[in-house]
Amino acid sequence: AQSVTQLDSQVPVFEEAPVELRCNYSSSVSVYLFWYVQYPNQGLQLLLKYLSGSTLVKGINGFEAEFNKSQTSFHLRKPSVHISDTAEYFCAVSELGGNKLVFGAGTILRVKS
Amino acid sequence: GAGVSQTPSNKVTEKGKYVELRCDPISGHTALYWYRQSLGQGPEFLIYFQGTGAADDSGLPNDRFFAVRPEGSVSTLKIQRTERGDSAVYLCASSHQGTGTSVDTQYFGPGTRLTVL
Numbered sequence: 001a002q003s004v005t006q007l008d009s010q011v012p013v014f015e016e017a018p019v020e021l022r023c024n025y026s027s028s029v030s031v032y033l034f035w036y037v038q039y040p041n042q043g044l045q046l047l048l049k050y051l052s053g054s055t056l057v058k059g060i061n062g063f064e065a066e067f068n069k070s071q072t073s074f075h076l077r078k079p080s081v082h083i084s085d086t087a088e089y090f091c092a093v094s095e096l097g098g099n100k101l102v103f104g105a106g107t108i109l110r111v112k113s
Numbered sequence: 114g115a116g117v118s119q120t121p122s123n124k125v126t127e128k129g130k131y132v133e134l135r136c137d138p139i140s141g142h143t144a145l146y147w148y149r150q151s152l153g154q155g156p157e158f159l160i161y162f163q164g165t166g167a168a169d170d171s172g173l174p175n176d177r178f179f180a181v182r183p184e185g186s187v188s189t190l191k192i193q194r195t196e197r198g199d200s201a202v203y204l205c206a207s208s209h210q211g212t213g214t215s216v217d218t219q220y221f222g223p224g225t226r227l228t229v230l
Contacts, residue, residue: 004155036221043117044156044204044221090155099169100146101219103155 002027002093004104012110015083021076021107023065023091033074034092034101035065044090050074061085086111115139117222119205125228126195134190134225138207145188146219147180148204156204162188195229202226 007022025031035047048059055067065076074091088108092101118137126132138145143164148156158172162182170180177195182188192199202224208217 041223043223044206046218049218092155099144099161100158100172101156102158105153105155
């Protein structure tokens, strides 16, 4: 079985500052890794995913994440945030050959002007 | 094109009643998933359909929960004898293929907020 831990429930940050949202996972098998974003009153939207290959993955809206197998982490980063990035971000895993996603509890990113 | 749609957007019911939640996946997507998101939590997997059949229903919490997808498109999640603990947002997602070796992106609907009084 897999599990996902998002270490911060809320992250406040000023506009144009860098941000890192932390995600650690636990699994006895190889996994795929995902970050989803949920804007207010909208459905979950895929930001980026790691399947294999380069450990640095670039996604939409200037976000990127780095897979670290030894630390079982997949932290999300953005060098300069905007007010419009205010949303809830979910890290998720699925096992290779599996279908269901296992999500973390989410991190609310609040960007302040 | 149209995304995943879910109806109703909100449903308020009384304890003990029966409810049905509907999901319309993206046209042509053969895989369909149901998740439940309780307050302050991430989505939790309930059931996965490949075509008309439930390929994995390991997430259904008990036998009060049941889902169908009779024609391989629209799906209905059915909850019998609702309890207050069933209150949550029920999310539906679809993906193009969803086979065991696939990493197709799951596209989520906006969810149905169920409140059991």
